[in-house]
Amino acid sequence: MLTERGLSERELVVNGVRLHLVEAGPADGPLVVLLHGFPEFWRAWERQIGPLARAGFRVVVPDLRGYNLSEKPPGVAAYRLHTLQSDVAALIRALGHERVGHERAHVVGHDWGGIIAWALAIRQPEVVERLVILNAPHPAAARRVFRKPAQWRRSWYIFFFQLPWLPERFLHRFGAWALHGTNPAAYTDRDRQLYRQAWDQPGAATAMINYYRAMGRPGRSPGKSQGRGEKDEQVRVPTLVLWGERDAALLPELADGLERWVPDLRVVRLPRASHWVMRDEPVRVNNLLTGFLSAPPTATAVRAILES
Template identity: 70%
Template sequence: MWTEHEIQVNGVRLHYVEAGPAQGPLVVLLHGFPEYWRAWEHQIGPLARAGFRVVAPDMRGYNLSEKPQDLHAYRLETLQEDVAKLIQALGVSRAHMVGHDWGGIVAWQLAIRQPDVVDRLVILNAPHPGAALRAMNDPEQLKRSWYVYLFQLPVLPELFLERFGRWALRGTRRDAFTPQDMELYRAAWRQPGAAKGMINYYRALRRYGTRHGLERRPDNEQVGRPTLIIWGERDVALTPEMAEAGPWVPDLRLVRLPRASHWVMRDEPVKVNNLLIDFLQD
């Protein structure tokens, strides 16, 4: 169904899986925390059968990709450049970008900072940076973001993730994450250096985010690409208002799925797949 590969880009070795025709339009699937490429296991096959060349990397710090130890290596501008260089290394100039959670944050940044490498943009439960900054004044969102502050502590978050990472993966479907899924996730979290690399996304955002990619200038955060946002409304970490991106995205379609959680692509895989294929083939 898919093949596994490694590639050296932007100074790190990235592991990725690929499926679909080599000459098809490239779709890059970016996972979030605390997942890895397998976050998209219900999407890879349908997209490949629809004629797309599908690439789903483990982002730096995750699973089988390289895991730099320096916090500076996890700045948003560096994560963004990983994806831009990956697209180039795959032999094309631009790609459709699909991102969930942290993958969505990186996809937003790529569409804002390097729009020439993005064809169409799909975001699943990840706020536009302007919406994220606006939510910093929302008491409800601050309450939901408690774990971001926990993750700033040394050592403890890594131990918590390795032992109790299952707490983060709660879909609305009872079979959204099967026992077999959880065994695979635990193996990914226990890769040497993975727990620290994954948590460093949050630490680096806290330390560098204001100066690197999350400037308090939302008027400069415009997205000029056709964009689809798919939002699971039962997200316990993000308020429904975080889905609003209209002020920054002129060509926007927002689809809310009221029965889906943060893990929208697992809770509603058929709906998500149909939305993805229809939008990317349009």
């Protein structure tokens, strides 16, 4: 059980999978769902949870399927993007049934959590109030940039993760390398110990890597939307993109030109931050999050609501 002040935890079964959740903030506050990436778990957001809760938001932070204390269904097919997106949509609906007026949520995603958040806003916008993305590519932008050798050189690990059993053996070593950022205080020794414990949960290593195996199946590429073209990849909710420009895995140009698909967009680049932007610059990220999520609806957002 959690001992941190102001946090509670529980489990919910949604979309046929049991998810572990950490929650904070007033029960009647606007709902914010924070989605972590690889190789993290809910603690990816531990420096954002408190500030958002104190700002009046109801903060819900799941371990995504396969991670830490959430259920780990067997097989690569259980980790396809459509399924991951459906998990989050079902979670928002379940939380909405508990609190009238919470049928939609502010969705904040980093890395794989950001990929899922983009997919959710594109395919199930009815559950998304506002969208915040941290260092995760929009699918159409990814298709454009992932053609470049410079990006593939940064994405070498995607090929490695297609191998059977061997990536699991190297997860501790790769995870420790991956969490290296620009801020020496981003991850303490205690943080790293907790991450290793999460990676060592039975079945977690295979489940986490299966995200990449599902993405890398024949006929798919990291930027390929499942049967959709660019005209179907519009995001019609207010969107904030935060991009750490010292990202070792993703080229900065993945944040360029997004207005083509996201008309109600603000992009903030953090030149001193790495891929782990919310860890490298937590104060700035927290200020940007609370400001954006608390702002009045934009004209574009009002039109989208009226047209829905």
